Amino acid sequence: MSDEPVVTSLLPEREAAYTRELGAMYQGDSSELLQELPENSIDLIVTSPPFALQHEKEYGNEPLSEYNDWFMENFAGEVQRVLQPHGSFILEIGGTFEPGMPERSTYQFDLLSRLTDPDDPGFADRSDGLHLSQDVYWMNTAKLPSPVEWVNVRKFRITDAVTPIWWLSKEINKEPARTDETMHKLQLAEQVAAEVAPDPAADIVEAILRGAPLSEDGKYYTSERKELIEIHLPDLVDEIHNLIEASNKTPSVFARKVIAAVKAGKEVPYPQPKPEANNQRALREYSESHKDLIETGEYNEGERPSGWNIGGDFGNDNNGAIPKNYIEAANTASKTKYQEFCKRYGFEKHPARFVPDVPEFFIKFLTPNPPYNDWDRGSFDRPVVLDIFGGSNITGSLAQELGRYWLAFEMDEDYIRNSELRFMNQEEAEDRFGHRVEDENIVDDENTVDDKNTNLSSFDEENPATSN
DSSP, X not given: OTTXXXXXXXXXXXXXXXXXXXXXXXXXXXXHHHHHSOTTOEEEEEEOOOOOOSSOOTTOOOOGGGHHHHHIIIIIHHHHHHEEEEEEEEEEOOOOBOTTSSOBOOHHHHHHHHHTOTTSGGGTTOSOOOXXXXXXXXXXXXXXXXXXXXXXXXXXXXXXXXXXXXXXESOOOOOOOOOHHHHHHHHHHHHHHHHSOHHHHHHHHHHHHHOOSOOTTOSSSOHHHHXXXXXXXXXXXXXXXXXXXHSOOOOHHHHHHHHHHHHTTOOOOOOOOSSOOOGGXXXXXXXXXXXXXXXHOOOOOEEOTTSOEEOTTTTOOOSSBOOOSEEEOOOOOOOOHHHHHHHHHXXXXXXXXXXXXXXHHHHHHHSOOSOOTTOOSSSSSSOEEEESSOTTOHHHHHHHHTTOEEEEEESOHHHHHHHGGGGOOHHHHHHHHGGGTTOTTOOOOTTOOOOTTOOOSOTTOOOOSXXX
């Protein structure tokens, strides 16, 4: 169909369960659907699979003793194959205790070791495994004491409220992120190279990339180099000076590559970070104390006992704080559109839903924002986000909202049908399912409780225990 999203071309032999402008949901075994995707076709995979729990849940989960073999044999190699070289794999993988004992299982850490071992059988016929870019943790601040036996009854353990998230990448390098600042510098470098002879152009570009505010002892942005700019590029003097003064130095290894290209008359290279990542896309709001610091400019500069040197730019307003490696989210939303629609039209909600904060953070952090004028790294004109355990498709709905292409895989037909509610407004939902309101067979699942994470803080919470 002509109105199908472009991402359906990645699975030409499959019919989507439903589509939207930017994505498609497919019903089927994700291990089989992964095999049908082209190599190097996906920019980001974000998922929360069924965890290895002691009791089988309605959505299905593998036993603890077999879990890691199941995951490696069915998913690891295919995830590595379909990721773009710059791609990332985000795996939210909760923990459990050993059966009948107050001993914590290490299964998710053992799985991490296998995912980063290129010699693991799960990567048979692949040239490499995956790389751990960073470990991140989701803290559910509303989690009630659990597991019940060890925390509430015997009272000799503490509440299990933190879930590991492994950020894995297909390849890894040291190139800088493609920030607006970096791209501006490189566009200026291209202009300098086009208008100035190679040797002075290289000196000017070095000042742009590695300079500091003009001063008597300036190493890269010297008065002599400013004079070169005034002679050769009089219309750009203020722009170049302001950019140098307001921005950080470009990493020296990459800067040398650019300078060498300018001097040799070659094309100016742009950074190709692996994995694609930019923490400026996911800045957090400053704390009140940091806001006060920026406003007053009062703080103690100098070296700390730890060795950190707090410099003069510590009080700059950079539009937000760089995120730390944990995501704090209570996950107690009880009146989301999805929940309200499920209740109204008599659908059973997915019992273990992704907390939205997790996929939203990683989509922003690991894929660029629209518009995609400079996007040249993927299969299409914008990045593709995939969730291989789609569930109620929180990942797909967030990717759609954020302007990325998306795919989602899910085996259960009921969960797929319900997940489409996330993409409907009230008029669309009423037109599609309004006939169900009067159906006397509708079952109200308002008091259905999922005990996968033994989290009873809200009957309606978006609980990311297994899938989305």
